[in-house]
Amino acid sequence: MSISKSVVTQLLQSHQSWRPQMYFKSSLTALSHAMEDLVLASSDAPLVIASFQRERFYRQEAHRYRRIASKTSQVYILAAPETDFQNSSDVYETIAFEPTDALAQEWHLVIVGENYASCLFCQEKTVSSPEGKNSLAMDASRRFEGIWTFDRQVSIDAAKIMLKRILLYRPELKAKVAEARRTYLSTVTVSPKTQTRESPLANPDPFVQRLLNYLQVGQYKLLKANKSLALKQDREKLLNSVNTAIRRSLNTEDILQVAVQKLGEGLGVCRCLVYRCSESDLVATIKHEFISPGIDSIKGKTWQLKNNPLFQEVVELREALSINNTDRDPRISEQKSSKLEPNYLQKLIKTCSISSWLLVPVLYQDRILGMMELHHCEETPIIWKQEEVALVNAIATQVGVALIQAEAYANLEELNEQLAALDRTRSNLVAITGHELRTPLSTIQVCLESLATEPDMDPELRQVMLDTALTDAERMRKLVKDFLTLSQLESGRVEWNTELLSLTECIDLAISNIRARNAQQKIPQIVNIASTELPLIEVDGEWLVEVIVKLLDNACKFTDADGKITINVENQKGNNLKVIVADTGRGIEPNRLETVFDRFYQEEGALRRSAGGTGLGLAICRQIVNNWGGEIWAESAGKDRGSTFYFTIPL
Numbered sequence: 001m002s003i004s005k006s007v008v009t010q011l012l013q014s015h016q017s018w019r020p021q022m023y024f025k026s027s028l029t030a031l032s033h034a035m036e037d038l039v040l041a042s043s044d045a046p047l048v049i050a051s052f053q054r055e056r057f058y059r060q061e062a063h064r065y066r067r068i069a070s071k072t073s074q075v076y077i078l079a080a081p082e083t084d085f086q087n088s089s090d091v092y093e094t095i096a097f098e099p100t101d102a103l104a105q106e107w108h109l110v111i112v113g114e115n116y117a118s119c120l121f122c123q124e125k126t127v128s129s130p131e132g133k134n135s136l137a138m139d140a141s142r143r144f145e146g147i148w149t150f151d152r153q154v155s156i157d158a159a160k161i162m163l164k165r166i167l168l169y170r171p172e173l174k175a176k177v178a179e180a181r182r183t184y185l186s187t188v189t190v191s192p193k194t195q196t197r198e199s200p201l202a203n204p205d206p207f208v209q210r211l212l213n214y215l216q217v218g219q220y221k222l223l224k225a226n227k228s229l230a231l232k233q234d235r236e237k238l239l240n241s242v243n244t245a246i247r248r249s250l251n252t253e254d255i256l257q258v259a260v261q262k263l264g265e266g267l268g269v270c271r272c273l274v275y276r277c278s279e280s281d282l283v284a285t286i287k288h289e290f291i292s293p294g295i296d297s298i299k300g301k302t303w304q305l306k307n308n309p310l311f312q313e314v315v316e317l318r319e320a321l322s323i324n325n326t327d328r329d330p331r332i333s334e335q336k337s338s339k340l341e342p343n344y345l346q347k348l349i350k351t352c353s354i355s356s357w358l359l360v361p362v363l364y365q366d367r368i369l370g371m372m373e374l375h376h377c378e379e380t381p382i383i384w385k386q387e388e389v390a391l392v393n394a395i396a397t398q399v400g401v402a403l404i405q406a407e408a409y410a411n412l413e414e415l416n417e418q419l420a421a422l423d424r425t426r427s428n429l430v431a432i433t434g435h436e437l438r439t440p441l442s443t444i445q446v447c448l449e450s451l452a453t454e455p456d457m458d459p460e461l462r463q464v465m466l467d468t469a470l471t472d473a474e475r476m477r478k479l480v481k482d483f484l485t486l487s488q489l490e491s492g493r494v495e496w497n498t499e500l501l502s503l504t505e506c507i508d509l510a511i512s513n514i515r516a517r518n519a520q521q522k523i524p525q526i527v528n529i530a531s532t533e534l535p536l537i538e539v540d541g542e543w544l545v546e547v548i549v550k551l552l553d554n555a556c557k558f559t560d561a562d563g564k565i566t567i568n569v570e571n572q573k574g575n576n577l578k579v580i581v582a583d584t585g586r587g588i589e590p591n592r593l594e595t596v597f598d599r600f601y602q603e604e605g606a607l608r609r610s611a612g613g614t615g616l617g618l619a620i621c622r623q624i625v626n627n628w629g630g631e632i633w634a635e636s637a638g639k640d641r642g643s644t645f646y647f648t649i650p651l
Helices: 007-012 026-040 055-067 133-139 151-169 172-184 192-196 205-246 252-267 309-317 344-354 388-455 461-492 503-517 543-559 617-628
Strands: 021-024 047-054 075-080 093-096 106-112 117-125 141-147 271-276 282-283 288-289 303-304 319-321 354-366 367-376 497-499 525-530 536-541 564-572 574-585 632-635 643-650
Touching: 007 106, 007 117, 007 141, 007 151, 007 632, 021 026, 021 632, 026 055, 026 106, 026 117, 026 141, 047 151, 047 172, 055 075, 075 151, 093 151, 106 141, 106 151, 117 151, 141 151, 151 319, 172 282, 192 271, 205 252, 205 388, 252 271, 252 288, 252 388, 271 282, 309 319, 309 354, 309 367, 354 388, 367 388, 388 461, 461 617, 497 503, 503 525, 503 536, 503 543, 503 564, 503 574, 536 543, 536 643, 543 617, 543 643, 617 632, 617 643
Parallel strands: 047 075, 075 093, 525 564
Antiparallel strands: 021 141, 047 106, 106 117, 117 141, 271 288, 271 367, 282 303, 319 354, 354 367, 497 536, 564 574, 574 643, 632 643
C-alpha cells in the first residue's frame, strides 16, 4: 500500500490561515526532544504519535519512546522499514509504512494530553548538495517546511489525520484507535483547576521560540561555513587537477587546451578562451576554447589587441579585469572614439553574445605570455565573484610557469641538437683534416725530400715532382680558404657590397672560371640556356659568382666527362629569379636532399670518397643565399639519375 498524499498538505488545507516555516534538521530534533521532555516531565498520559521517515532515524530515539511508553499506553511509532522494523504491538505500537508513502518525506510528532497539546508537522525539502560532501554535512543541511504549534485544535486535527493513516496500515488497531479518539480527540472538558491556573508546561512558547531561533541562526552560520569550505575545497581540487594535467605535457598547445578545458568545466562558464600574446602584438588568433552546450564557437577568429582598451588596461595594470555588464561598461560604450575600427568592441560583444566578461593575464615574472578570457553569454549578466577571479588568477599563474618550462625544454632540446651537430662537425673535421690535409702534406713532403736528396734527378721526373707538390698545395689552399669562408659567413663578419648587376654576366663569369680551373682535364659539357634579357639584380656580385661556381664545380665532380650540365634562369612570381643548375651525374638519394647542405657532408663518407673536396661547398652556398633572403634546395630522382640545384635571388 502506498499513499502519495502528504499529511502536511492535508493539515494546511484544513487550517489555511497557517503559513509553513523552514526548519533545519537540528532544529526539528531540538523541538522534538522538547516536546518529548514535556511528556516525561508531566503527570499526563497523553496520546503520542511520531513519524520517523526511516527506521535508522527511529533507532536513534527508540530508548526515549520506551520511557514515554511507561507513562502512557497510547504511543504510536511510524517508520519505513529498512531491516528489522515491522508492524508490532509491544510496549508501544509500531506501524511500518511503504517507503514510497508520502510519510517517507515527512517528520511528525503529535502530543495531545489533558493539560497540553502540541504538534510538529514538516515535509522535507529536496536540496541538491555538491558532490564530495560527507554524510555529516549532508545531514546538517537537510531542510524541512511545516508548522510547529501548541494550538490544541490544530494538534487534535493533526492527530485525527495520523490515526486514519495508522488504520490504513494496521486495521486491527481499530478498537485502540477508537479509545484514543474518545479519550483525547472529543470535546475536552477542562477542569476548573486547569482553567484558573494553566500549567507552565502547557505553552512554553517564548523560551522554546528563543531556543529555536538560536538553533536556526547557528545552523545558518554552520551551513555558510560548510559552503565556504566546500567552495574552497572545489577551487583547490580544480587547481590541482589543472596543475596535474598541464604537468603531463611539455607541449605548449596541449598545456593551453587542457587548461582552458579544465577551467571551463570547473567553473561552468559559457565560454572560456586562452591565447598566446605579448603586449606588443597587434592581433591574436583564438586556437584554444571551451564552450558550453548551445554556445557558438569562435575558434579560429582573430582578436584585436592593439589599441584595444580592455587589453591595454590589463597589460598596464598586470592584473585581471572583470566586466559584470558589457552594456553599461564605459570602456565599451566610449569605444567609438578609439583607434579601432568603429564600434569594434560592440560588434564583438554582439557577435559573441558576451554579457559579462573576465580577462586574466598569463604572466611570468611580469612578462605577458597570454590571456585567459571567460564569457557569460546569457541575457542576464552576472557578477564575477572575488573567489572566481582569484581561482582564474591562480590557474593563469600555473599556466605561465608551465609555458616557461615548456619553452625552456624546447630550447634545451634545440641546444642538445646543436651540441650533437657540433659533435658531428668535430668528428667530421677530424676525419677531413686527416684525409684532406695529411694526404697532400705527405705527398708534398715526399716530393720535396726527393728533390732535396736527388740533385741528379732526371729533369722530366723533377718536373713531375714539382707539379705534384704544387697541385696538392693548391688543394690545401682551397681547403683552408673554404674553412675561413664558412667561418666568416656563419659569424657574420662578411662585408656585403651590393650593386645592380646583370645575372647573365655573372653566369658567364662563373662558367669561364670553371673552364679555366679545369683547363688541364676534361669536364662535362656546360650549357647556358638562360635568357639574355633578364632584369637587373641587386646583390654582392663576388659572392653570387662564388655560389654559381661552387654549384658548377659540384656538378662537375659527380658527372662523367661525357655528361652534361645545364644552367638556366626562371622568373618566379613574387619578384624572384630562380637559378637552376642541372646535371646528368650520379644523383642524390631522396632522403639525403636536405643533408647535402650540411657542413662536411659527403655522400660516400668522410674517409671513403672517389671525389675530392671538403664537403663545405654547399654549406657555403646556403649561407650566402640565405644572407640575401633567398632559398636554396636540391631535387633528384635518385641514384644515377642526375640532380638539380635551385636558388632564388630577390629582384
